[in-house]
Amino acid sequence: NIQGFIFDLDGVLTDTAELHYLAWKKLADEEGIPFNSQDNEALRGVSRRASLMLIVGDRPYTEAQIQEMMERKNSYYMELIQNMTSKDLLPGAIAFLDELRQAGIKIGIGSASKNARTVIKRLGIADKVDAIADGYSVQQPKPAPDLFLYSAKQLGLEPAQSIVVEDAAAGIEAALAAGMWAVGLGPVERVGAAHVVLPSLEGIKWADLRAKLSD
Ligand code: B16
Numbered sequence: 001n002i003q004g005f006i007f008d009l010d011g012v013l014t015d016t017a018e019l020h021y022l023a024w025k026k027l028a029d030e031e032g033i034p035f036n037s038q039d040n041e042a043l044r045g046v047s048r049r050a051s052l053m054l055i056v057g058d059r060p061y062t063e064a065q066i067q068e069m070m071e072r073k074n075s076y077y078m079e080l081i082q083n084m085t086s087k088d089l090l091p092g093a094i095a096f097l098d099e100l101r102q103a104g105i106k107i108g109i110g111s112a113s114k115n116a117r118t119v120i121k122r123l124g125i126a127d128k129v130d131a132i133a134d135g136y137s138v139q140q141p142k143p144a145p146d147l148f149l150y151s152a153k154q155l156g157l158e159p160a161q162s163i164v165v166e167d168a169a170a171g172i173e174a175a176l177a178a179g180m181w182a183v184g185l186g187p188v189e190r191v192g193a194a195h196v197v198l199p200s201l202e203g204i205k206w207a208d209l210r211a212k213l214s215d
């Protein structure tokens with residue numbers, strides 16, 4: 001009996017993967033580290049620090065240098081998200097959020113990003129969500145269940161009453177570890193562990209999705 005939806009942000013409601021990529025790419029170029037858009041796929045849904053670690057590999061950076069690089073990448077990313085508008089919502093996102101609200105279903109955001117609040121504001125959907133769990137909410141990043149458990153608590157729901165919509169393997173893993181329902185958006189190779197896999201939110205109706213979950 002599902003009473004609430006927890007949406008991942010990047011890759012589900014908007015496609016910031018490209019902006020994260022541009023920011024990481026600029027940093028990697030400055031550091032002389034090879035990095036391309038294919039490498040960027042491995043960073044989907046991964047926290048800022050873990051992403052940087054994947055990029056630098058075994059290069060011997062100090063903790064101070066790592067901190068500085070995380071801040072530098074974030075300043076590039078923050079510049080890029082300033083230009084976002086509601087046009088940057090992915091197809092079907094608004095229609096589905098509105099349908100859920102009308103059905104009386106609670107809506108939370110569960111994003112690993114420390115910039116989630118800014119992005120939500122820029123997208124113009126702040127008044128459509130009941131609660132936001134972001135990169136400041138918990139210590140353990142996805143695939144740990146902590147962020148989604150925090151989000152369900154914000155909504156006043158039990159895990160079994162909650163459904164997570166995610167585009168990243170680490171996010172599906174986190175949702176299942178939390179004991180929640182999971183909807184994966186994207187290729188089966190990435191999100192195949194979810195209860196239901198869909199190409200995107202485009203054309204999705206709550207009644208159809210509910211029917212798929214009870215199959
Ligand atoms: P920040 P999500 C994730 O957001 C992104 O997918 C990932 O690429 C990013 O590194 C992470 O947030 C941290 O973001 O550097 O802005 O704190 O998919 O969980 O909404």
Ligand code: MG
Pocket residue numbers: 008009010011012044045166167168171
């Ligand atoms: Mg994501």
